[in-house]
Every structure is written in structure tokens, then in C-alpha cells.
Amino acid sequence: MESGGQDAISPASSAGIGRNQPVSGAGGLREPQPSAAAGGEMAGAAGSSQGDWGLRVCGVVNPLMRRIRRRPLFQKVVMVNTVLIIVGALIGHYFEERYFTGGDWGLVGLFIISGISLSILINYLMVKLAFHPLDDVSEAMKAIRAGHRGIRVPEATDDPQVENLSRSFNLMLDAMETARKRAAASVIKAQEEERRRIARELHDETSQSLTGLIIGIKMVEETIPKTMPDLRERLANIKDLAHQTLNEVHTMAVRLRPSILDDLGLAAAMRSYGKELSDNTGIMVDMQLMGLTERLTPELETVLYRVVQEALTNVVRHAEAHNCRVNLRRQEQAVRVMIEDDGRGFEPGQTMASEGSGRGLGLHGMRERIELVGGTIEFESRPGAGASIFIEVPLKGQQSIW
Numbered sequence: 001m002e003s004g005g006q007d008a009i010s011p012a013s014s015a016g017i018g019r020n021q022p023v024s025g026a027g028g029l030r031e032p033q034p035s036a037a038a039g040g041e042m043a044g045a046a047g048s049s050q051g052d053w054g055l056r057v058c059g060v061v062n063p064l065m066r067r068i069r070r071r072p073l074f075q076k077v078v079m080v081n082t083v084l085i086i087v088g089a090l091i092g093h094y095f096e097e098r099y100f101t102g103g104d105w106g107l108v109g110l111f112i113i114s115g116i117s118l119s120i121l122i123n124y125l126m127v128k129l130a131f132h133p134l135d136d137v138s139e140a141m142k143a144i145r146a147g148h149r150g151i152r153v154p155e156a157t158d159d160p161q162v163e164n165l166s167r168s169f170n171l172m173l174d175a176m177e178t179a180r181k182r183a184a185a186s187v188i189k190a191q192e193e194e195r196r197r198i199a200r201e202l203h204d205e206t207s208q209s210l211t212g213l214i215i216g217i218k219m220v221e222e223t224i225p226k227t228m229p230d231l232r233e234r235l236a237n238i239k240d241l242a243h244q245t246l247n248e249v250h251t252m253a254v255r256l257r258p259s260i261l262d263d264l265g266l267a268a269a270m271r272s273y274g275k276e277l278s279d280n281t282g283i284m285v286d287m288q289l290m291g292l293t294e295r296l297t298p299e300l301e302t303v304l305y306r307v308v309q310e311a312l313t314n315v316v317r318h319a320e321a322h323n324c325r326v327n328l329r330r331q332e333q334a335v336r337v338m339i340e341d342d343g344r345g346f347e348p349g350q351t352m353a354s355e356g357s358g359r360g361l362g363l364h365g366m367r368e369r370i371e372l373v374g375g376t377i378e379f380e381s382r383p384g385a386g387a388s389i390f391i392e393v394p395l396k397g398q399q400s401i402w
Contacts, residue, residue, distance in 0.1 A: 076126065076130055077123075077126065077127065080122065080123070080126050084119050084122060084123075088115050088119070091115075133153075133154075133165075133166060134162070134165075136154060136166075137153050137165070137166065137169060140152065140153045140169075144173070149177055152170045153166040153169055153170055155167050155170065181372055184368055184372060185372055188372070192302060195257040196256075198253075198256055198257075199252075199253040199254075199256040199257040199259075200253075202250075202253040203250070203253045203259075206249050207246060207249055207250060207253075210242055210245055210246040210249065214239055214242045214243060217235055217238055217239045217242065220235060221235045221236065251276075254272075254276075258273070258305075260272055261301060261302070265292070265295050265296075266289075266295075266296060266301040266304060266305060267292040269301075270287055270305065270308060271287050271289070273305075273308075273309060273312070274286075274287045274312075274326065277312055277316070281316050283316065283322060283323070283324055284323045284324065285312065285324050285325075285326065286323070286325040287326050287328075288326065288327045288328070289326075290328070290329045290330065291329055291331065292328070292330055296330075296395075299373065300335070300393065303370065303372065303373050303393075304328070304337065304391075304393070306369055307337075307366045307370060307377075308326060308328075308339065310362050310365060310366050311339045311366065312326075312339075315341045315343060318343070318346070319341050319345075319386075319387065320343050320344050321341040321342050321343030321344075321386070323341065323342050324339070324340065324341040324342075325338075325339070325340045326339050327339075332395075333395060333396060334393060334394045334395055335391075335392070336390075336391065337389075337390075337391040338388065338389070338391075339388070339389040339391075340389075341386050341387055343387060344384060345382050345383045345384055345385045345386050345387050346381050346387065347381070347382070347383065348363070348379035348380070351363060363379065366389075370391055370393065373393050374393065375391060375392055375393030375394065377389065378390045
């Protein structure tokens with residue numbers, strides 16, 4: 001049915017027109033807005049391009065910086081100063097074209113001062129960083145001079161020249177340490193052989209001569225009649241003096257090189273020495289020896305015996321102690337020794353530093369012997385609080401030192 005000559009429009013088509021077609025008369029035509037998904041894709045593409053650009057820059061800069069770090073120190077300094085000159089010239093040209101044409105000398109002075117200051121700062125930081133490995137070498141030399149012979153310089157550096165210097169320095173220290181140990185071992189070996197020879201001569205020759213003298217005096221004493229008591233008394237005094245001399249010679253021979261150390265081992269020698277020291281000085285020596293069911297190497301037994309002997313000798317001479325304890329324990333990996341006394345104590349650092357005045361030689365000798373067998377020794381003491389010595393010597397990988 002027609003009405004006014006116009007076709008009827010269905011609601012569906014009307015709704016479709018209103019939804020899909022632009023409408024005039026309401027502020028003009030409007031462009032369709034991009035969807036959220038399209039905006040995300042565009043942002044992702046921009047971020048991806050920036051990330052790729054950053055990766056490309058890092059891929060160029062990182063190898064270049066690694067190559068620069070591997071350059072020698074002289075070349076680094078030259079390159080940095082060259083860059084400073086070029087950058088300074090470019091900045092100076094820029095400032096001259098823009099600010100200095102009007103004759104503003106204040107800006108000129110500020111630019112010159114800023115450039116000089118920046119150049120000095122960058123050179124200082126560069127040289128400080130470049131010479132840091134040399135500071136390590138200096139610190140290592142100070143530590144070695146103070147007695148820490150195991151200190152070495154780090155060899156992993158960026159500068160090949162400094163790395164070669166550090167490696168050469170460490171090789172020199174290793175060679176010097178090896179030569180020092182060999183020389184010390186030779187001296188100690190010569191000392192022990194001389195001690196053994198003198199002890200044998202004292203025991204075999206001097207003791208036999210004194211024994212013959214005592215027998216002769218006794219025979220003469222038997223021939224003198226009882227009517228001469230004065231002469232008999234004089235001979236008895238001479239015989240007693242000969243006995244005393246014989247005992248002193250025997251003691252000296254044992255201290256020089258105890259035969260019990262070679263025959264029965266470290267435990268028997270240390271117990272014998274501790275008993276003798278207690279009897280002669282009145283200092284109570286408590287020997288606690290554990291785990292010595294098997295013999296150690298002859299070199300290690302000699303070193304430990306000499307170190308304990310030196311420690312107890314220092315107790316008698318300097319500590320004014322009443323009691324002393326020696327604790328020696330053999331374990332699977334090492335031998336640990338602790339020597340303690342209740343004496344007046346001392347300052348280990350000051351005593352060892354005064355080696356030139358004659359003090360501290362015994363402590364240095366103890367450390368020298370222990371280091372020859374790859375061990376460590378520590379001294380702990382303070383005035384009025386006694387002293388303690390801690391020794392640890394590894395058993396694995398023991399090699400003959402002479």
C-alpha cells in the first residue's frame with residue numbers, strides 16, 4: 001500500500017543505516033577510530049624497532065670496548081687524550097660560532113676552565129683505573145716484606161702488559177720462595193748432620209774418656225791407705241766432678257741430637273725431653289700425645305721435635321711460667337700441635353719485628369722450619385696472659401725437604 005508516493009522503510013533497515021552509515025547534521029562527518037588491537041600492534045612494532053636498534057648498538061659497542069680494554073696502558077692513555085682533544089675542538093668550535101662572536105670573554109673563560117677541569121678529571125680517573133693493578137703489586141710487596149710469603153698478585157686483568165707483569169712477578173716470587181726453601185732446607189740439613197756428628201763424638205769419645213777417668217780415679221782411690229783421709233777425700237771430690245761432667249756431656253749430646261728420636265720416634269723423644277725439662281727447671285710439663293701409633297717421616301719428626309724444643313726453651317728462658325702443656329694430635333690429614341704456658345706473655349708482632357736486635361730469632365726459626373714442611377704456625381699472646389702456639393702440618397703430599 002502506497003502512502004505519499006514513498007516506500008515504507010523497515011525497522012531492520014533503519015537500524016542498519018543508523019549503525020553502519022555516517023549521519024549528517026551532527027557536527028559533520030567523523031573518521032572511524034582505530035581499534036585497541038591495531039594500536040597495540042603499532043606500539044609493539046615501534047618497541048621492537050627500538051629494541052633492535054639497541055641490540056645493534058650494543059653489538060657494535062661491546063666488542064669495541066673489549067678491544068679497547070685489551071690495549072696496552074700507553075695506547076689507552078693516547079686514545080683517551082685523542083678523544084678529549086677531538087671532542088674539545090668540536091665543542092669549542094660550536095661555542096665559538098654561537099656565543100663567542102660577540103666577544104663574551106666570560107663564557108670563553110668558563111669554557112676554557114671547564115675543558116681543562118674535565119680533561120684533568122678524565123685523565124685522573126683513567127690513569128687511576130689503569131694503574132690499579134700496580135697498586136696490587138705494591139700491596140703484595142708490602143705484605144711479603146711483612147712476612148706473608150704466600151701473597152700473590154691477581155693475574156686476571158684487562159691490560160695485557162699489566163697481566164704479563166703480574167704473571168712475571170708471581171713467577172719471580174715462586175722462584176725466590178723455592179730457592180729460599182731449598183737454601184733453608186740445606187742449612188737445616190747441615191745443622192742436623194753436624195748436631196748428629198757432635199752428639200756421636202760426645203757420646204762415643206768424650207763420654208768414654210770421662211768414664212775411663214772415673215775408673216782410673218777409683219783405682220787410685222783404692223790404693224791409697226786409710227791413713228791418708230785427706231787425699232782420699234780429694235780423690236772423691238775429683239771423681240764426683242768427673243761424674244757431673246759426664247752427666248752434662250750426656251745431656252748436651254741428647255739435646256744436640258737425641259738418639260731416642262731416631263730409634264723410638266717422636267713420642268718417646270718428646271716425653272723424655274719433657275721429663276728432663278721438668279726435673280731440671282721445676283716447670284710442670286704436661287705432654288699429651290695422641291695418634292702417634294705409627295712413625296712419621298724422619299724430616300717431619302725432626303721438624304716437630306725442634307719446634308717443640310725451641311718453644312719449651314723459650315718458656316724456660318723468658319716466660320717465667322710454672323706450668324706448660326704440649327698437645328700433639330695426629331689426624332688423618334694433618335698433625336696439630338698446641339703449646340701453652342701460664343707465663344708473663346709477650347707481644348708476638350713486636351718481638352718478631354725486632355729481629356735485628358737479636359729478639360725473635362727463635363720465633364722466626366720455628367716458622368721457617370714449619371713452612372719447610374708446608375705447615376702453618378700462629379703465635380697468640382699478650383703481656384700477663386701467657387702464650388699459645390698453634391701448629392698445623394699436612395700429612396698428604398709430604399715430600400722430602402732434604
